[in-house]
Amino acid sequence: MARLHYAWTHPEKAYIARKPGSSRHDKFPEDMQELRKRIPELKVESPHQTRGRGGYPKREASVEEERAKGELQTQIDDWISMCKATYGLSLSAPRRGTADPPTSESVPLGPAHVVSHKFVPIYLGADVEPLLAGAEPLQDGPGGLEHRVLRAGHPDAAPDSRLYVYACGVAIFHLVQPRSVECLGELAAWRYRSYDTDLDWATKHLQRRLAQEGSATEAAAPYVLSAYLLEDSPWEGAHLETALQVVATPSVLVDRNHPGGAERLGDDVERGLFIDGYRNQDAVDFGIQAVSMGVAGWSGVAYHPLSPERALAMDEIVELELDVQTLWALSAYVRGEVEAGRDPVMRDEEHGLRWLRGAYSRLTVARDQETTPHQRMRKAVLATSDLPDRLRHMQEALRESIT
Structure with missing residues (x-):
């Protein structure tokens, strides 16, 4: 006792x-x-x-x-x-020596229902202006970034998918796609296969929209980041923790070098991860006891509320990721200019060094009334995205370009 x-x-x-x-x-x-x-x-x-x-x-x-x-x-x-x-x-685990360890047949692989949230950012710079003019204004997010919204128009996404247009020169697609899968390997394979088509679609769709507004751009979507809400599954306890780790780092379940595209590995590999209690050492746990379970990794976020009335709403994770990925895309532009031997040029004077310093502070410093679940989530997302370091380097680059 x-x-x-x-x-x-x-x-x-x-x-x-x-x-x-x-x-x-x-x-x-x-x-x-x-x-x-x-x-x-x-x-x-x-x-x-x-x-x-x-x-x-x-x-x-x-x-x-x-x-x-x-x-x-x-x-x-x-x-x-x-x-x-x-x-x-x-x-409730059996005492050592008194029962057989879990077998592959004793570990369920599914089914599970998840809601996939994909973020596809594209840096446009001054080319963003025609989109801003026709978009609906929104309240600033956690980073205090001015942005507006348009319908996404993706053929395989939910109606609440959106195209967010940021005044700093970034457009970012948020694609919502509910998925019911028989196993997590099926989800992982779909994720990688759909990334290729989504990147191509986002690039062409944005270029087409700008052409309709009388503008042109050669900007292309460089990557997709995902956040998953795990709604229903057969797992509990340690197996549920493993499931979230796998969802956040899906590369362990697929062969990405397969000639026909990402291919799911076998049932034995997937069950082995559950039996061994797979944990990615680079992922950060942001769960709260008896409230929620969450994992943030380099390539994505996985979240499962245990007590929905006390847990984070998925919208809170989405709002943070929108600002994080927008600044990540902006920092990628600055890094590219520096490495090419050029001084980075921001879209306008309003989005220079002081603006960036303010965004950095708003994202990295806790707010007075910030909840514990939100604080843990924010720190985990920032740590695994490497964004704070990128923003510091970006400030140094802009400061040098001024002097």
Whole structure:
């Protein structure tokens, strides 16, 4: 009971102890049934008794004592349920040597339902002006970047997909695509295959739109970043953590060098990741105990709310990624100019060094009323995108171009 109470009151240490291979893994009760059998043995005795077991006489428990006993058992049941939901198999794993380890057949691969959010940024510079003129104004995002919105018009995306146009000279497509898959390998293969078509579509679609406005551009979409909301799945506990890690870093499930395009690897590879508890050392966990589970990596974000009323709304992740990817595209332009031996030229004087310094501060410094889930998510996304370093280098480049 003391160990279970410790797991409840020290969640960060219980989380570490749960991980496979930890020297402290066995410090917590592992057999839920035996743990429950011990609950009726707990007794609450009056401090006024003077004889009997331990110096106390035996007598019938009072109404107050029965109530206290019931409250204690309820509290312990709550501990068990919460720890089991939060730490997965850590409290119910079989004792070593008493049961066989998980087999490949015992690990489900799906099905799962996810909502894919793709971000496709394109740097336009001064060519962005015709799009800005016809777009609808929006409230500034987390980075304080002025932007407007148009319909995306993607043939395979939900109606709420949009084309965001930023005054700093960047256009970014946000494509929303719900997907039901039989396994995560299927999702990973679709992700890589659709990236090629989405990049080509975004480039041609934007060039066509600008041509209709009497302008022209040779700008092309360089990359796609994804954020996934995992809505339904068969996984719990440690397997759910593994699923989010895999969704955020899908390259472990596909052969990207296949002649016909990205090809899903076999069931044995996918089940092996679940059995081994795959973790990407470069990914950053931004989950909150009993509230949400989230992973941010270089190529994407995966999120799953445990308590929807307390978890982040997916719109909050989308709003941050829109500003992050916009600044990333802008920094890529500046880096390209510097490496080509030219001074970078911003779209106008309003988006120079001081503007960039303000955006950097708004993204990297916590707000007064920022929630813990949002702060953890923001730090994880910024850390894995390498954006703060890129913005610092960008400021140095602009400062040198002025002097």
